[in-house]
Amino acid sequence: MEEYDAIVIGCGISGLLAGLALSKEGKRVLMLEKDNQVGGVCRSYNVDAFTVDTGPHIITGLGEGPIQLLMDNYFDMVPKFIKNGEYFVRFGDAVYTFPWTIPEWLSFSPFQITDRLNIVRALLELMADYASGKNLDEKAVVEYTGHYPFSKRVLRFIDSICIFLTGVGMKDTPVSRILSSGRNKNKTNAKKIKEVLLEGGKVHHYPKGGIQSIVNALLQSLPKNAEIRTDETATQVVIENGSVSGVVTDKGEYAADIVVYAGPNKTLPELVKLPESYNQRFTNLKQARTLTLWLGLDKKNFLEIESKKGSFTFLGFALNRQSMKAYPFPFPSFRCPLKYHHSMILS
C-alpha cells in the first residue's frame, strides 16, 4: 500500500489550498478528486471569446482574509485582482446604488420612509442578538422581518438578497449568512457591528482572467511532493485504534496519518463513522439547488451608470418542488460577454 504523510479528499479550492499548504510545509501529499478535473465549483471555461465562471464571482475579504494569508505564504505567483465595483439595484427604469449601511438604508428612496426605519430597527435588533451571543445559525431571516410591518416590495427585495446569497428564500436563510457576507468573520463583536451597520461590505475583488486563474496559480505553485489523482473517488476513511490511518478509494488504498476531508459535509458520514451529534448535523444539512444564467448583453443595462466596458446580469432561480422563482440581480462590471448567452445548472 502506498504511503503518504497526508491525504486530501476533494480538490475544490478548499482541498487544493489544504494540499498546497501541507506540501509546502514539506509533507508528501496525495490529493484525490472524483471528477475528471480539479477546482470543484471554482472553475471557469471559455465559450468563443467569453469567460464563464461556474460558481464564485467575487472574492470578499481580500487583503485581510484567509485566502490572502494562504496566497502570501504558499503561492509562487498570485493572480492579479481588480476591484469588482459597486452593486446596483434596478427598480423599473431607475437604478440605485445598493444600500449597505444604516445611513444608506435611511436614504434608500425606492422604499417608503416607514419601511426604511423598520429595516434599520430590524438590523439593530439583529446586531443586539449578535452581540449577546445568540446562535444566529438557528434563526431564519424571516424571524427578524416578521417583527415589522414591511411592505411587499421590501419583503420581495429581502427575499431576493437571501436567494442571491444562499439559493433559498428568507424562510430558510440563516441570519448568520447575512453577517458572514461582510469582510472578515474573525473580528471582534464591536468591529463586526460597526462594519455591518456603518461600513458595509463594499470591497470585493475579482481575479483577472476569471475565477479559474486562482486555481491555475495554485496548481503552478504545487511542489513535486504533492500528487493529484483525478477520476478517483474516496469511499472510506480508515480508522485504526481510534486514529486515522488511510483512505480507501474506488481504485486502491493509501496509508497516511493525516486525512483532510474537503468534500461536502453532508456526505462525510458515508466515509467515516462520526459521533452521533456530528452525524445528525451533517445529514440534516439542506442543500439548495440553483440555476445560474449568464447573459451576454448587446445593449446597456444600466443606462448612465454603466461603465463603458460593459456589464453582466445575474439571474438567480431558486428551484424547489413547489415553485420556481426568478430574481434579476444586475450590476455593472468590467466583464463584458456581449451578444452571447449561456446557462448551466449547479446543484
Ligand SMILES: Cc1cc2nc3c(=O)[nH]c(=O)nc-3n(C[C@H](O)[C@H](O)[C@H](O)COP(=O)(O)OP(=O)(O)OC[C@H]3O[C@@H](n4cnc5c(N)ncnc54)[C@H](O)[C@@H]3O)c2cc1C
Ligand atoms: C453559484 C455559486 C456562486 C458562488 N459565489 C461565490 C462568491 O461570489 N464568492 C465566494 O467567496 N464564494 C462563492 N461561492 C461559494 C464558493 O464557490 C464555495 O464555497 C467554494 O468554491 C467551495 O469550495 P470547496 O472546495 O469547499 O467545495 P467544492 O468546490 O464543492 O469542491 C469539493 C470537491 O470535492 C470533490 N469530492 C467530493 N467528494 C469526493 C470524494 N468522495 N472523493 C473525491 N473527491 C470528492 C468534488 O468532486 C469537488 O471537486 C459560490 C458558490 C456557487 C455554487
